[in-house]
Amino acid sequence: MRRSTRTERRQARLGAVLLLVAGICSILASLAFAFLVRNRSDALDVVEQLRDTQARLMLTAACNYVQEAGRLGYDWTTPPATDADIHREAYGWIDVRDGRDGPRGTNGEALFSTALVVDGDGDGTMDRPAWPAIGGVVRAPMHVQRRPPFALAPDVAPNAMVVDELDPDFGRPLLRRPDPEPAIDDRARWWAGDPAPRQETVGLAWFRILRDGPSTFVVTCGAGATQGFRDWQECDRDGHGQDYGGDPALFADAIAQEARLWYRIEWSGAVKDASYHDIQNEYPHFGLKDHYALWPMNSSDSHQCQAHTRGMVGTMRWVQRLREEPARW
Amino acid sequence: MSCADRRAFTLLEALIAVGLSSAIVLAASMALRVAAQSTALARRLSDENALIRAGMGRAHAELDFWSMLDDPDAPTAQPLRAVTAGQGLAFTPLAAVAPPRAPPVPGPEDERGWDPTDPWAMHDPRGWYYGNPAEQDISDVRYGRYGAFANAEPAPVLAPLDFGAGANGYATPAVRHGWLFNQMRTLLDALGYYGYCEYMPANSLYVYYTSHNPSPDWQSGGTALGGLPLELVKPGIGKFASNDGHSGYPRGLYLLTFLASFAAPNADIAAARMQGVSRSYYVTGYGLTWDPNGVEYQRLIRDTETRRPLLPLAPRHWPRIDVSIQRFVRFARFTQIARVRWTSPLTGVAAELNFTGFSTTLRGARQQRRPTSGWARWDNDGTANDATLDTH
Numbered sequence: 190m191r192r193s194t195r196t197e198r199r200q201a202r203l204g205a206v207l208l209l210v211a212g213i214c215s216i217l218a219s220l221a222f223a224f225l226v227r228n229r230s231d232a233l234d235v236v237e238q239l240r241d242t243q244a245r246l247m248l249t250a251a252c253n254y255v256q257e258a259g260r261l262g263y264d265w266t267t268p269p270a271t272d273a274d275i276h277r278e279a280y281g282w283i284d285v286r287d288g289r290d291g292p293r294g295t296n297g298e299a300l301f302s303t304a305l306v307v308d309g310d311g312d313g314t315m316d317r318p319a320w321p322a323i324g325g326v327v328r329a330p331m332h333v334q335r336r337p338p339f340a341l342a343p344d345v346a347p348n349a350m351v352v353d354e355l356d357p358d359f360g361r362p363l364l365r366r367p368d369p370e371p372a373i374d375d376r377a378r379w380w381a382g383d384p385a386p387r388q389e390t391v392g393l394a395w396f397r398i399l400r401d402g403p404s405t406f407v408v409t410c411g412a413g414a415t416q417g418f419r420d421w422q423e424c425d426r427d428g429h430g431q432d433y434g435g436d437p438a439l440f441a442d443a444i445a446q447e448a449r450l451w452y453r454i455e456w457s458g459a460v461k462d463a464s465y466h467d468i469q470n471e472y473p474h475f476g477l478k479d480h481y482a483l484w485p486m487n488s489s490d491s492h493q494c495q496a497h498t499r500g501m502v503g504t505m506r507w508v509q510r511l512r513e514e515p516a517r518w
Numbered sequence: 519m520s521c522a523d524r525r526a527f528t529l530l531e532a533l534i535a536v537g538l539s540s541a542i543v544l545a546a547s548m549a550l551r552v553a554a555q556s557t558a559l560a561r562r563l564s565d566e567n568a569l570i571r572a573g574m575g576r577a578h579a580e581l582d583f584w585s586m587l588d589d590p591d592a593p594t595a596q597p598l599r600a601v602t603a604g605q606g607l608a609f610t611p612l613a614a615v616a617p618p619r620a621p622p623v624p625g626p627e628d629e630r631g632w633d634p635t636d637p638w639a640m641h642d643p644r645g646w647y648y649g650n651p652a653e654q655d656i657s658d659v660r661y662g663r664y665g666a667f668a669n670a671e672p673a674p675v676l677a678p679l680d681f682g683a684g685a686n687g688y689a690t691p692a693v694r695h696g697w698l699f700n701q702m703r704t705l706l707d708a709l710g711y712y713g714y715c716e717y718m719p720a721n722s723l724y725v726y727y728t729s730h731n732p733s734p735d736w737q738s739g740g741t742a743l744g745g746l747p748l749e750l751v752k753p754g755i756g757k758f759a760s761n762d763g764h765s766g767y768p769r770g771l772y773l774l775t776f777l778a779s780f781a782a783p784n785a786d787i788a789a790a791r792m793q794g795v796s797r798s799y800y801v802t803g804y805g806l807t808w809d810p811n812g813v814e815y816q817r818l819i820r821d822t823e824t825r826r827p828l829l830p831l832a833p834r835h836w837p838r839i840d841v842s843i844q845r846f847v848r849f850a851r852f853t854q855i856a857r858v859r860w861t862s863p864l865t866g867v868a869a870e871l872n873f874t875g876f877s878t879t880l881r882g883a884r885q886q887r888r889p890t891s892g893w894a895r896w897d898n899d900g901t902a903n904d905a906t907l908d909t910h
Contacts, residue, residue: 213546220553227564238571241578249876285640401898404637453882453896458640459719461850462770468652470765479652479661479767504720506638509882509896510582516899 240448243394243412248452250331251396251408252505255282255456258321259292260502263300281503282404285458290403292321301325309517311422321400326518328397328417333390338382340372392416392443399518404456407511409518413447415440419518451511451518458503566837570860570871573828573839577856580843581875584883586824587785587843590893597785602793606708608782608880611889612910615708617700619910627697632704634885634908638719644697647723647768655742655752655766665727665745668695670703677730677743699726706750709880710796711758711780715771715847716880724758725750725768742766760799771850777805781822781846782880795821802848822846823857835863845880852879884908 259282279292279300292300301322305315309326320327347366351358371379392414399407411417418424421437433439469482527535580586588609589595598609606615612632619631626644638645648668650661663676673690703726706714718724725746733740736749736757751768754761759769760778774780778799783792800818801809809815825842832838838861845854857872878886884907888894894904 209542209546213549216550217553220557224557224560227560231564231567234568234571238574241575245578245875245877252876281640283637283639283641288639288641407898452877455637457638457719459638459721462721462723462772468765468767470763473654473656473764473766479650479654479657479659481652505879506719507716507879507881507885508877509885510878511896512583512886512893513895513897515897 237448240412240446241450244410244448244450247331247394247396247410247412248408248450248508250329251398251406251410251452252454252508254327254329254396255398255406255408255454256502256504258327259456260458262292262294281458282400282456283458290323308426309423311426320398323400323403326397326399328395330395330416331390331393332386334382335385335387336372336383338380340379340382342370342372344370397518401453401517404506406454406456407515407518408452408454410450410452411447413449414443415447420444449514451514453509453511455506456503457506460501460503562835566860569828569837569839570858573841573858573860574871576828576841577843577858577873578875578877580841581854581856581877583886584878584880586826587782588883588887590887590891593891595785596891597789597792598783600789600792604707605710605793605797607710607792607796608713609884609887609907610708611907612704612708613889616704616910627695629697630700632701632708632908632910634906634910640721644695645719647698648695649723649725649727649746649768650744651723652767653742653744653746654764655746655748657742657744657746659744663744665730666691667693668699669693669727669729669745670696670699671729672696674727674745675729676745677732679743699728702726703728710783710793711799712782712796712845712847713880715774715780716852720771720850723768723770724774756798758797758799760801760805771847774799775848775850777801777803779818779846779848781818781844784820784822785824787821791821800846802846818846819844825857837862881908 258279260279262276262278277294277300279294280286281291283289284291284293284297287297289297290299294300301318301320303318303322305317306319307317307326308315309317317324317326319325347368347370348362348364350360350362353359373379394410394412395415395417396411397409397417399409401407409417415424416429416432418427418429418440421430421440424430424433424440425437433443469480469484472480472482588598596609598607599611600607601610601614604615606612616632617630619633620629626642648664650664653659653661653664659677659679665674666676672693674693675690702714702718702722702724705717709717715724727745728741728747730743730745731739731741734748736747736752736755740748742748742751746768748755750758751766753759753764753766758774759765760774762773762777765773779802780799781795783795787795800822801814802818806812806815823842823844825840828839828841829836840857840859840861842857842859843854844857845852847853854875854877855872856875857870859868859870861868885896886894887907888904889907889909894906896903
């Protein structure tokens with residue numbers, strides 16, 4: 190038998206070291222790979238939860254919209270000829286004056302039409318009215334505009350008092366500038382705003398509301414890129430197919446990755462009670478029983494003020510999460 | 519013998535080789551151990567994160583469906599449906615406690631029972647408050663007998679009054695406005711304070727008129743001279759009207775809850791205490807200034823926070839996750855606080871994530887449930903929907 194040479198034995202030792210190092214490296218690599226895979230999986234789970242949370246936030250937005258759309262009223266998208274027509278105030282989904290279906294304007298005129306003008310199911314016949322009539326649907330993608338109409342400058346104290354004692358205006362509450370201030374000086378552009386969306390906010394969330402009764406609504410809350418379209422047919426019919434490259438599969442992907450939640454809500458014209466600590470509660474201690482000594486409603490004293498009103502545009506009587514997707518939304 | 523023929527290491531070579539090999543093996547094993555520990559730690563953190571996410575999901579589901587307080591699928595987990603002496607709790611079916619529905623004959627003011635489809639529209643005169651907002655629990659009724667015009671009783675007994683000339687007040691009146699005060703009494707009896715406040719519109723004054731009862735005790739149905747129930751109007755007796763000085767007149771929700779709260783009960787407290795918790799206020803907010811040891815706050819937590827383990831059966835090396843929910847009204851705001859609490863199995867250290875959520879209200883939750891058991895189906899496909907706890 191031939192004896193191994195020194196070189197051969199050295200090469201054998203080097204081979205053993207190589208095997209050892211390779212083994213250790215592969216173990217470390219597999220551990221690292223498993224770690225990364227798990228992190229990736231966790232991240233995906235977090236994204237799912239983020240979508241759910243984002244969709245839930247839309248419930249608040251939808252309720253605010255219902256409150257404002259029924260009571261606060263409607264502005265024009267184009268400035269009207271006279272300031273008298275700037276804003277059409279409404280009086281609630283059930284008119285607080287006479288109980289008729291709203292929203293109606295100051296003179297009782299309907300700010301809605303019951304004419305069937307929307308083909309909701311795509312069968313070629315018009316089957317529902319436009320929002321805000323009963324049966325109407327509004328869809329609200331919630332991207333952020335670059336500058337909404339009537340935006341205000343984020344300046345909390347445009348007329349801050351001068352604190353330099355040497356200044357002749359020291360300590361004087363001069364009201365030289367409007368408070369609050371418009372975000373821009375051009376009146377027409379201020380009215381119109383800049384509706385272009387901020388790109389980083391596009392495709393994140395939306396809500397959609399079906400008015401299914403005088404004061405009840407089905408609210409769909411979504412987090413994803415479908416803009417609140419129920420399906421591809423509706424999206425395409427509404428002229429938004431090109432938002433998805435005209436590709437139904439892309440829209441289907443957006444639906445698959447989306448969170449959708451359904452709620453039902455009821456609006457009430459009730460706003461606040463009349464007590465709010467208005468009646469002087471300390472008088473009975475002095476032997477004065479019934480009395481009408483009131484704090485004024487706009488008192489700035491302590492907690493006795495209107496600031497505690499829950500909403501001047503009505504309140505939500507109840508909110509109900511629906512366990513299953515309803516037939517119409 | 520040449521070097522090439524040498525068949526073994528020298529002692530020095532062997533020692534060095536053994537030393538180096540040991541160092542390499544030791545380093546490798548340490549590296550492996552660190553890597554394994556890191557992986558185990560990462561896995562444990564990942565598991566913990568997954569459990570926390572699951573806890574968040576459970577908390578959100580609870581905000582939506584109120585299952586901890588009333589599980590429609592488990593009749594044994596419905597402690598808030600009980601009725602005691604004609605008084606219900608937050609999930610009691612209205613039909614079990616409310617007076618029978620009566621048609622609006624001869625007029626809307628005579629309608630009785632709960633109509634879940636009634637929007638309580640603001641223009642509707644029967645929903646307006648016809649009481650005297652300034653009349654107090656200690657009133658001598660100097661501004662008149664408002665209970666003669668609006669009352670929960672159709673023919674109320676009014677207190678005899680002596681104005682110094684032997685006059686004995688009024689004859690029993692035929693009350694003109696009875697709908698609102700009957701609705702108030704129905705909801706109060708059916709649901710307890712939290713539900714009563716939630717079902718009433720935001721502009722409500724929460725005290726109605728009934729027949730005069732001279733008893734000084736609210737337990738005996740005592741009323742103020744004008745017929746305001748002491749349970750609702752007398753401050754500081756631990757019932758409905760918190761003690762804010764002396765606001766012994768009909769209050770709205772802000773004034774009732776700016777230093778006190780009404781809450782939905784903890785589903786796990788003893789059945790005998792459910793009515794008491796459902797029908798008393800808890801001092802909160804700046805009212806706790808006079809409670810430096812937090813006794814009242816702890817009572818609120820104990821009586822009103824329902825907590826459940828996320829996984830009743832779980833490996834011991836997993837973190838323990840608890841999810842709790844607490845619902846109360848304060849400053850006229852209905853608040854739902856969800857808490858996800860996790861405890862490390864290694865160190866015992868606990869951490870908590872708590873948040874408020876805007877979702878299903880009590881009335882919404884009641885509309886999700888059938889009167890017996892199970893979830894009520896609701897759809898707008900034109901088919902009939904299930905009866906709910908509010909069907910009456």
